[in-house]
Amino acid sequence: MICAAGDIFTPEALIVLAFVAVGCALxxxxxxxxxxxxxxxxxxxxxxVLAANLAxxxxxxxxxxxxxxxxxxxxxxxxxxxxxxxxxxxxxxxAMREGRWTRVLLHVPGAFAIALGVYLAARxxxxxxx
Amino acid sequence: MTAARRMALVASGGxxxxxxxxxxxxxxxxxxxxxxxxxxxxxxxxLSGSLFAGFLRGLLERxxxxxxxGAAFDAFLLVGFCGxxxxxxxxxxxxxxxxxxxxxxTLVLCPFAALLGMHLSGGYPAxxxxxxx
Numbered sequence: 001m002i003c004a005a006g007d008i009f010t011p012e013a014l015i016v017l018a019f020v021a022v023g024c025a026l027x028x029x030x031x032x033x034x035x036x037x038x039x040x041x042x043x044x045x046x047x048x049v050l051a052a053n054l055a056x057x058x059x060x061x062x063x064x065x066x067x068x069x070x071x072x073x074x075x076x077x078x079x080x081x082x083x084x085x086x087x088x089x090x091x092x093x094x095a096m097r098e099g100r101w102t103r104v105l106l107h108v109p110g111a112f113a114i115a116l117g118v119y120l121a122a123r124x125x126x127x128x129x130x
Numbered sequence: 131m132t133a134a135r136r137m138a139l140v141a142s143g144g145x146x147x148x149x150x151x152x153x154x155x156x157x158x159x160x161x162x163x164x165x166x167x168x169x170x171x172x173x174x175x176x177l178s179g180s181l182f183a184g185f186l187r188g189l190l191e192r193x194x195x196x197x198x199x200g201a202a203f204d205a206f207l208l209v210g211f212c213g214x215x216x217x218x219x220x221x222x223x224x225x226x227x228x229x230x231x232x233x234x235x236t237l238v239l240c241p242f243a244a245l246l247g248m249h250l251s252g253g254y255p256a257x258x259x260x261x262x263x
Contacts, residue, residue, distance in 0.1 A: 020152045021145035024214045028144025029137050032209050056219035064223075076152060076220070081144045083218035085176040085236070086183035087209075089244035093184060096245060108237055115222045123226075 016072045023077020027056070031082050046091040046103065049084065050111055056083035057115045061122030131201045139202055143210015151175050151215050169224040169232045172217065179216035180240040183208060184247025192252070 031052040038048030056079040063074045088107060095103040158171035186208045193200040225233040 017149050017152060020148050024148025024151075025141035025145040028140050028147070028210055028214050031213060032136070032140045032205075035209075053218040057222050060219040060223055072152075075223075077148055079219040080151065080217040081148055081214045083220075084213040085216035085218050085221060085240055086179045086212040086244070087216075088218060089180035089216075089240040090183055090187050092241035093244040093248060096241065104241075108241065112222070112225070112233075112237060115218065116225060119219075119222045119226055 019073040020077040020080075023073040023079075024081035027078040027081025027083075031084060031087075035087070046095070046107060049087045049091055050107065053083045053088065053111065054115055054118055056080075057119040058122045061119040062126045064123045065126050131199075131205070136201070136205045139205035140210040140213075143206040144214035147179075147211040147214025147216075150211075151179075151217060151220075169227070169229045172220050172224055173232050173236050176216045176221060176236055176240055177243050179212050180243040181247045183212035183216070184244035185251045186212065186247075187244070188248040188251030191248075 034052045034055075035045050035048030038051065039045040059082070060075050060079040063070070063079070066074060088111070092104055092107050095101075095107070154175055155168060155171040158174060159167050186203070190200045190204055190208065193203070221233075221236055
């Protein structure tokens with residue numbers, strides 16, 4: 001939970017939202033850079049989305065034991081901005097339209113299994129419970 | 131468009147999307163008065179974000195087909211706002227905490243939401259011509 005229900009517009013909650021905004025802005029720029037690099041070097045934007053999502057899951061798992069002060073900045077903001085469901089959904093929808101079912105399998109169940117694995121592994125390595 | 135301008139547009143769109151995600155999640159939990167509704171709230175965020183992104187992608191395709199560039203539109207709304215609004219890491223975090231039905235629904239419905247958005251914008255045909263199955 002980011003802030004308690006009913007306390008959304010208190011000064012403390014606004015500071016939390018500012019942390020989310022800064023983290024998400026940075027995460028979005030990094031994601032765009034990763035996807036751009038994969039698109040220009042390998043011609044595969046979908047692999048850039050996958051790489052950004054996996055990196056965000058490693059970060060979210062590793063930061064699971066962080067205190068509540070850094071959670072909005074690092075997990076909700078930066079990792080949330082670094083990862084994207086909309087970008088993935090567009091790539092998968094494009095693959096479905098083109099009949100590239102192997103790519104659909106890679107990006108839906110495949111990516112989810114890998115992402116869950118790296119998230120849990122990062123959480124264990126960081127000292128949290130699996 | 132310069133790299134600095136694109137970066138500024140993506141960052142501002144991402145910040146707006148992240149704040150919208152956080153606010154919507156809190157407001158939905160508040161509306162149903164049940165703290166354990168944060169995972170369903172994230173499903174609503176990811177579904178609506180995927181639908182909106184598909185719609186924008188279709189509009190962008192139409193703009194580019196008409197000779198326009200649409201780079202600012204792409205950077206601010208599609209990459210920035212929609213990318214920041216939806217969250218794959220939050221989805222995986224929720225999946226690790228349980229919620230098998232929410233997980234399955236997100237995996238199945240988000241790509242179809244994007245596909246629906248593309249069709250609603252009228253920018254995408256059912257299947258591009260010339261690409262074999």
